[in-house]
Amino acid sequence: MSTDSQPELEAPEADPATTVPLKIEDWLTVLVMGALALITFANVLARYFTNESFAWTEEISVFLMIALTLVGASAAVARDRHIRIEYFSDSGSMARRKGLSRFGAVMVAILFTLIGTLSIRMVWDDFRFDETTPGIGVPAWWYSMWLPILSLGIALRAVGLFIRRGRES
Numbered sequence: 001m002s003t004d005s006q007p008e009l010e011a012p013e014a015d016p017a018t019t020v021p022l023k024i025e026d027w028l029t030v031l032v033m034g035a036l037a038l039i040t041f042a043n044v045l046a047r048y049f050t051n052e053s054f055a056w057t058e059e060i061s062v063f064l065m066i067a068l069t070l071v072g073a074s075a076a077v078a079r080d081r082h083i084r085i086e087y088f089s090d091s092g093s094m095a096r097r098k099g100l101s102r103f104g105a106v107m108v109a110i111l112f113t114l115i116g117t118l119s120i121r122m123v124w125d126d127f128r129f130d131e132t133t134p135g136i137g138v139p140a141w142w143y144s145m146w147l148p149i150l151s152l153g154i155a156l157r158a159v160g161l162f163i164r165r166g167r168e169s
Contacts, residue, residue: 016078018078022079025074028067039061040057067150070147074154078157078160078161101161105158106162108155112155116152122147126141126144
């Protein structure tokens with residue numbers, strides 16, 4: 001059989017050169033997904049053998065899925081892989097494409113700065129009013145504090161993308 005008839009696999013695109021390494025998001029993704037798998041597996045085993053489920057697994061799993069979404073969004077922004085309509089973003093001159101990419105980065109930065117800033121108030125209220133979670137009764141701010149941190153991280157990644165796109169010729 002000839003090797004010419006076999007489709008060639010594309011090599012994965014190299015990560016862009018960033019000041020803060022993208023390995024941070026990659027490893028956080030691995031750790032969060034591993035924790036989710038372990039928690040879910042433990043709960044399945046408990047339900048199978050005892051017909052009871054761990055009460056804490058749902059609460060922690062929901063938090064981990066939200067954290068995973070935000071970490072994945074950060075990696076997508078840094079790699080310029082966020083959602084866009086490619087018909088508009090990939091057509092036209094190079095200057096137009098660069099301008100649209102920079103515009104998108106600014107919009108992402110504004111959105112996540114706004115989310116991060118406004119969610120600080122929510123964390124403060126959770127802390128100040130001593131809110132606890134309904135499932136296991138831990139302080140709610142343990143979960144909510146990650147929203148402003150990760151949102152501001154996404155905003156910083158978008159600023160980095162804006163700067164990188166500006167430097168490209």
